[in-house]
Every structure is written in structure tokens, then in C-alpha cells.
Amino acid sequence: MKNKITKYILLAFTCLGLQACLFQEDDIFEKSSANRASENVAELQELLVNVPNGWKMEYYPGTDYSMGGITLLCRFDGNNVTVMSEIGSAKTASGKEASSLYKITSEESTVLTFDSFNEFVHCFSEPVMGMNTNLEGDYEFVYMGQEDNKVFLQGRRYHNTMVMTPLTQGISWKDYINQLNLIEREAFLKTYSLMVGGQKIGNAVRTSHLFSLTVDGQTGNVAPFIYTPEGIRFKDAISLQGKNAQNFVWNKADMTFTCSDEGATDVVLKASYPQNYTSYEDYLGFYYMFYKEYDQYNxxxxxxxxxxxxxxxxxxxxxxxxxxxxxxxxLEAEAADIVVTYDKATGRLIIKPQDVTVMGYPGALVIGFEQGFLPAHYGLDLGNLAPLTEMEMGLVGIPEGSGDDLTLSFVEYGNVFSSMTGETATSLIFTAYDNENFSTNSYLGLIEWYDSIQLQKY
Structure with missing residues (x-):
């Protein structure tokens, strides 16, 4: 009997000890995981709402930041978010606002979701040109925390980090976006010399919102950047001769980006014109246009x-x-005048798919090769996203000679057509649909087909 009592006493002490441990555990984790999650949701909601002039969001689409960054201005009111985009969308130019719903939820972590359609955000996740692909952009973001007046988010699918900072009160959203666009327009050239201490150490080529850097003959670093009201800021500092450079100021007069970071103010990106650059004025005038013309279907x-x-x-x-x-x-007799775009960055002419009037009827100018073409003007729906994606397609004129000896041979612009069809584009085709003279029952609405086009100064 005595042994039983001893066992019961030991068991009681063991239970008390366990209970003490449990109370001690509660002291370490004062709040349940559910409560902590709720507090994170409330914390982010309060952060987002309590900023008078909204947030600057550095938005990076593309796997591993492969498309560079753009600025989205966002204002949250608890239920709705209003967004203005640096580049706009396929349907709306920059400087306009689009509102939608958002929500903050607690799942595996705290998540900010743009949960109804916002054209300036969802344009990066929508299918491109009806294909099963998109621009690899997120609309759901994991809340990573806040520090030094910054909110850190991570794209839920593509895992790029986005940083949001408050926009200074009193600054107009349109003025801010216009300043970004102004610098992008002024810095239109794509080729740059990398300078340190006044000496050239390499080259840089800009492709949309990325710089590819070549130093000592080796192309190694692809650096995504975002435009700022002063110039550009690389997502991560670039290292050149032991100097870390991230923030650069634009100077239109000498076409340079100069680093403003302490210890690296002699790091400069100096723009230069590519070889055989042809100015806008040099293209004006008359030309012989040689081509192979559609004769018949054999x-x-x-x-x-x-x-x-x-x-x-x-x-x-x-x-x-x-x-x-x-x-x-x-052209006036058979179809319509063609709009030709001048690419200031390269000094070349680009003929893009476009809406045209064909013999008085609505039609399209499309591209193709000798034995086929796309019976729709693919590419137009990229709209204002083209400066970021550079996925527009068409034909580009490659110049040879200059002045009265100028000759242009047109080849495929970009690789969208060739990637979709497996053939390289060489043709311009006028088509029209569903009118009294032409219909989809004819050869895809074909009116005129010009292949292997060359222009030679008249």
C-alpha cells in the first residue's frame, strides 16, 4: 500500500511538472499562431492605408527579374486599390488610373492579392496574343515585412521581391510618372560605354529595362533597373573596379548616366550612336520599291x-x-498608305502589323513569308506594353549606303512570327474581311502580297 501511495505522489509531481512546462511554453509564445497571423494581416492593412499620397511599388515581372522593373503607384483604402502605371497597359496609356479590389489574407503567410481585374497589374499575367504564355508577372504577394519606411513583398508565383515606399506628400502622380517617361524618351539610345575615372572599361547594351554589361571582353552581367525621376536605379548595385554603383543621374546634354553613390561618382554610362546610324531626315524622299508580288495559288x-x-x-x-x-x-489604288515607325534607338525603319483601309473597307496589314501568313494582326494587342516586352513584330529595314545611295532590305523585326510559325517573316500582306467584295471564304481575305521588299533611293 505504501508503494502505491509513493507511485501516486510521483505521478502527481510529474503532472504538475508537465503543467509547469506548459505554462512556461505559454510564456514564450504569448499569442497563438492564429492571433499572430491576424495581427500580421492588420499590420499590413494599416500600413497600406495610412499613407496620404500612396505607395511607389517597384514591380519586377519576368523570372529572375528578366524583364527589368517598372513603377506602379498604388493607393489603398481598405477595400479598393487605385493604380497608375509607368508604362500603362495594352489598352491604356501611362498617366491614367485604374481601380480594383484587393484583400489581405492569412494562409501559409500573409498575402496581398489584387483579387479583381486591374489592367495595370494583371496585364503581366494575362495570356499574350492568345497564346499559352504571359509576361510572368504576379498579382499575389507574400508580405515579407517592413523596415526603414519600406514594405517588402515577394511575388507568390515567380518569387521576385517588390519594394514599396511612400510617395512624398504633395507630389502629383501624373507629374511623377511623366518624369519617368521623360527620362526614358531622352535616353533613347541603346548602346553605352562603361566609364570609370574617365577611362572606358567596357560596354553596355540596353534592352528595355535591362543592361547587358561587357567588361574586359566578357559579357557576364545582366542588370535589371528601374527608372527614377533623376535617372535609373539598378535592382542590385553593379560592381566595377571595386566600386559599387546603383543610383545614376541622367544628363541629357552629354547623354550620360552618372552614379550618385558615395565612392562611385566617377562611374558613368555614356550613350553612343550605333554604327551606320541613319537619321530621320535622311529617310525622307522617294524610292524605287522592288518586290515579288503574289501571282496565283498553284x-x-x-x-x-x-x-x-x-x-x-x-x-x-x-x-x-x-x-x-x-x-x-x-498603294492608293489597291490598298492604303502604310505607317512606318522610326526607331530612334537604332536609326532603322520598322513596318508593324496595323489596321488599314483596303479599297475603302476595314482591313489589316500583316506579315508572312513566301508560302503563308497570319490571318490577323497579331502584335497590336501589346499596345503600350511594347516598350517593356519588345515583343512587337513586323519588318525592319536594314540600311546600306547613305544619301542618294541609300538602300533598305526588309527582314523580320523581333522573333515573334518565327517562333510562332517556324518560318522567318519576309512579306507584307494586305487583307480584308466580311464586306461585299471580299470575305473569309476567299484566300484568307488576301488583297495584295509583297515579298522580299527592297527600297532604293529614287
Whole structure:
């Protein structure tokens, strides 16, 4: 009996000890995980709402930041978020606002979700041109915490880190976005010399919001950046000769980005024109236009037959420094004038798919190759996203010679057409649909088909 009592006493002390441990555990974790999660949700909600002029969000689409960064201005009111984008969307230019719902939830972690459609955010996750692909952008973000007046988020799917900082009170959203756009327009060249202490140490090539750096003959560093009201800021500092450079100030007069970081103020990106650069004014005037023209569909051999042709065309100013109209009596009789874009960065002419009037009816100018074309103007729906994606397609004129000896041979611009079809684009095709003269029952609405186009100064 005595042994039983001893056992019971020991068991009681053991239970008391366990209870003490449990109370001690409660002292360490004063709040349950559910309570902590709720507090994180409330913390983020309060942070987002209590900023008078909204947030600057450094938004990075693309796996591993592969598309560089853009600025989104965001204002949260507890239920709705209003967004303005540096580049706009496929349907809306920058400087406009779009509102939608958002929510903050607690799942495995605290998540900010743009849970109804916002064109400036969801344009990066929508399918591109109807294909099963997108620009690899997130609309759900894991809350990583806040420090030094900054909120850190991570894209839930592509895992890029986004940083949000309050926009200074009193600054106009439109003025802020316009300043970013101004620097991007002024810094239109794509080729740069890397300078340290006044000496050239390498080269840099800008592709949209990325710089590819070449130092000592080795291309190794691809550096994503974002535009600022002063110039640019690299996502991560670039290291050159032991100097870390991240923030750069733009100078239009000498076409330079100069580092403003302590200890690296002699690091400079100096823009330069590419070789064989042709100015806008040099393209104006008359040309012989040589091409192979659609003759007939050869049913026996199941192929399209072409015949040689030529006409005289004029490149006439449309918007000075930006675009031309390609006009001729032949085009006026059969189809319509063509808008030709001038790419200031390369000094080249680009003919993009576009809406046209064909014999008085709505139609499209598309691209193709000798035996086929896309029966729709793919590429147009990229709209204002084109400066970021550089996925527009068309034909680009490669210049040879200059002055009266200038000759242009047109080849595929970009690689969208070739990646979709497996063939390289070489043709311009006028099409029209569903009117009294032409319909989709004809050969895909074909009106005129020009292949292997060359322009030679008249």
C-alpha cells in the first residue's frame, strides 16, 4: 500500500511538472499562431492605408527579374486599390488610373492579392496574343515585412521581391510618372560605354529595362533597373573596379548616366550612336520599291507563285522624328498608305502589323513569308506594353549606303512570327474581311502580297 501511495505522489509531481512546462511554453509564445497571423494581416492593412499620397511599388515581372522593373503607384483604402502605371497597359496609356479590389489574407503567410481585374497589374499575367504564355508577372504577394519606411513583398508565383515606399506628400502622380517617361524618351539610345575615372572599361547594351554589361571582353552581367525621376536605379548595385554603383543621374546634354553613390561618382554610362546610324531626315524622299508580288495559288504544286514587280513610293513625314507614311499611286489604288515607325534607338525603319483601309473597307496589314501568313494582326494587342516586352513584330529595314545611295532590305523585326510559325517573316500582306467584295471564304481575305521588299533611293 505504501508503494502505491509513493507511485501516486510521483505521478502527481510529474503532472504538475508537465503543467509547469506548459505554462512556461505559454510564456514564450504569448499569442497563438492564429492571433499572430491576424495581427500580421492588420499590420499590413494599416500600413497600406495610412499613407496620404500612396505607395511607389517597384514591380519586377519576368523570372529572375528578366524583364527589368517598372513603377506602379498604388493607393489603398481598405477595400479598393487605385493604380497608375509607368508604362500603362495594352489598352491604356501611362498617366491614367485604374481601380480594383484587393484583400489581405492569412494562409501559409500573409498575402496581398489584387483579387479583381486591374489592367495595370494583371496585364503581366494575362495570356499574350492568345497564346499559352504571359509576361510572368504576379498579382499575389507574400508580405515579407517592413523596415526603414519600406514594405517588402515577394511575388507568390515567380518569387521576385517588390519594394514599396511612400510617395512624398504633395507630389502629383501624373507629374511623377511623366518624369519617368521623360527620362526614358531622352535616353533613347541603346548602346553605352562603361566609364570609370574617365577611362572606358567596357560596354553596355540596353534592352528595355535591362543592361547587358561587357567588361574586359566578357559579357557576364545582366542588370535589371528601374527608372527614377533623376535617372535609373539598378535592382542590385553593379560592381566595377571595386566600386559599387546603383543610383545614376541622367544628363541629357552629354547623354550620360552618372552614379550618385558615395565612392562611385566617377562611374558613368555614356550613350553612343550605333554604327551606320541613319537619321530621320535622311529617310525622307522617294524610292524605287522592288518586290515579288503574289501571282496565283498553284494548286497542282500546292504553293503560291510570285512575279517580279516594282513601283515608286515616297516616305513622307507623319510625326517628326517618330514616323512616316509610305505612299504611292499603286498603294492608293489597291490598298492604303502604310505607317512606318522610326526607331530612334537604332536609326532603322520598322513596318508593324496595323489596321488599314483596303479599297475603302476595314482591313489589316500583316506579315508572312513566301508560302503563308497570319490571318490577323497579331502584335497590336501589346499596345503600350511594347516598350517593356519588345515583343512587337513586323519588318525592319536594314540600311546600306547613305544619301542618294541609300538602300533598305526588309527582314523580320523581333522573333515573334518565327517562333510562332517556324518560318522567318519576309512579306507584307494586305487583307480584308466580311464586306461585299471580299470575305473569309476567299484566300484568307488576301488583297495584295509583297515579298522580299527592297527600297532604293529614287
Amino acid at each position: 494548286e497542282a504544286e500546292d504553293k503560291v507563285d510570285f512575279k517580279p514587280g516594282y513601283t515608286v513610293v515616297e516616305l513622307r513625314q507623319k510625326v517628326e522624328g517618330e514616323s512616316f507614311m509610305l505612299v504611292s499611286s499603286k
